[in-house]
Amino acid sequence: xxxxxxxxxxxxxxxxxxxxxxxxxxxxxxxxxxxxxxxxxxxxxxxxxxxxxxxxxxxxxxxxxxxxxxxxxxxxxxxxxxxxxxxxxxxxxxxxxxxxxxxxxxxxxxxxxxxxxxxxxxxxxxxxxxxxxxxxxxxxxxxxxxxxxxxxxxxxxxxxxxxxxxxxxxxxxxxxxxxxxxxxxxxxxxxxxxxxxxxxxxxxxxxxxxxxxxxxxxxxxxxxxxxxxxxxxxxxxxxxxxxxxxxxxxxxxxxxxxxxxxxxxx
Ligand code: 9WO
Numbered sequence: 001x002x003x004x005x006x007x008x009x010x011x012x013x014x015x016x017x018x019x020x021x022x023x024x025x026x027x028x029x030x031x032x033x034x035x036x037x038x039x040x041x042x043x044x045x046x047x048x049x050x051x052x053x054x055x056x057x058x059x060x061x062x063x064x065x066x067x068x069x070x071x072x073x074x075x076x077x078x079x080x081x082x083x084x085x086x087x088x089x090x091x092x093x094x095x096x097x098x099x100x101x102x103x104x105x106x107x108x109x110x111x112x113x114x115x116x117x118x119x120x121x122x123x124x125x126x127x128x129x130x131x132x133x134x135x136x137x138x139x140x141x142x143x144x145x146x147x148x149x150x151x152x153x154x155x156x157x158x159x160x161x162x163x164x165x166x167x168x169x170x171x172x173x174x175x176x177x178x179x180x181x182x183x184x185x186x187x188x189x190x191x192x193x194x195x196x197x198x199x200x201x202x203x204x205x206x207x208x209x210x211x212x213x214x215x216x217x218x219x220x221x222x223x224x225x226x227x228x229x230x231x232x233x234x235x236x237x238x239x240x241x242x243x244x245x246x247x248x249x250x251x252x253x254x255x256x257x258x259x260x261x262x263x264x265x266x
Contacts, residue, residue: 003035003121004167005081006123009074033171041072044072053065064134067136098120100144101128102147106147109146125163127156190230192230
């Protein structure tokens with residue numbers, strides 16, 4: 001299994017310390033399940049001020065990221081990726097890493113796309129700041145624009161970290177219990193069921209009896225019903241696509257028609 005190489009273009013490389021320093025992504029980095037390289041376009045500027053941005057043509061507030069330092073950075077990344085492939089004796093047929101720009105204008109990220117990205121061997125992520133990046137650079141060098149959600153933040157770094165986190169936990173060996181990743185929310189097109197831990201009675205609120213009985217088949221059924229019910233109530237459109245994908249069986253359909261008109265606490 002070749003490790004995933006992630007190259008990130010950012011003027012705030014330190015932000016990514018959070019990702020490699022903690023949790024599942026931190027452990028995956030320690031175990032070298034992936035390697036991350038950070039590239040600051042400021043390091044590839046040649047003017048005295050090390051400018052990476054300028055005022056927008058046509059006027060208006062804010063600044064726009066210059067195409068040239070980003071193009072140089074992407075060139076340097078391509079070169080480094082090539083060297084790495086030679087060094088690691090990668091197969092000759094590996095495709096060039098896609099350059100992904102994190103942007104609210106991108107296509108919404110789905111679990112499906114996350115799983116596909118986890119199968120690549122190289123990934124280049126471009127993080128914008130200010131009001132955005134010169135459109136010519138995007139047209140010339142970006143393969144895909146991805147949005148994490150329908151909201152704007154101050155830059156692409158946090159969205160990039162979310163994408164990396166989502167991808168890296170799919171790498172074999174990242175999570176001890178791989179079954180738990182597969183059972184996760186969305187992997188089968190449904191929302192996750194509810195979870196409970198000790199104590200059995202917390203301030204008068206009880207854990208559902210079925211979970212305390214140790215009857216594994218009944219617990220499995222209850223969890224499936226929970227997932228179906230929650231999905232039907234909160235994200236009915238997910239249920240529609242799960243059905244189209246053939247992910248629901250006849251027992252699921254019976255559950256849904258049985259609970260369809262019942263109410264459930266949020
Ligand atoms: C800034 C802005 C200011 C006034 C009116 C509209 C505006 N849009 C933006 C904007 O999109 N700024 C971006 C900041 C420029 C590119 C990087 N930035 C970014 C990426 N913000 N939010 C994201 C993002 C990426 C992926 N998924 C969700 C949000």
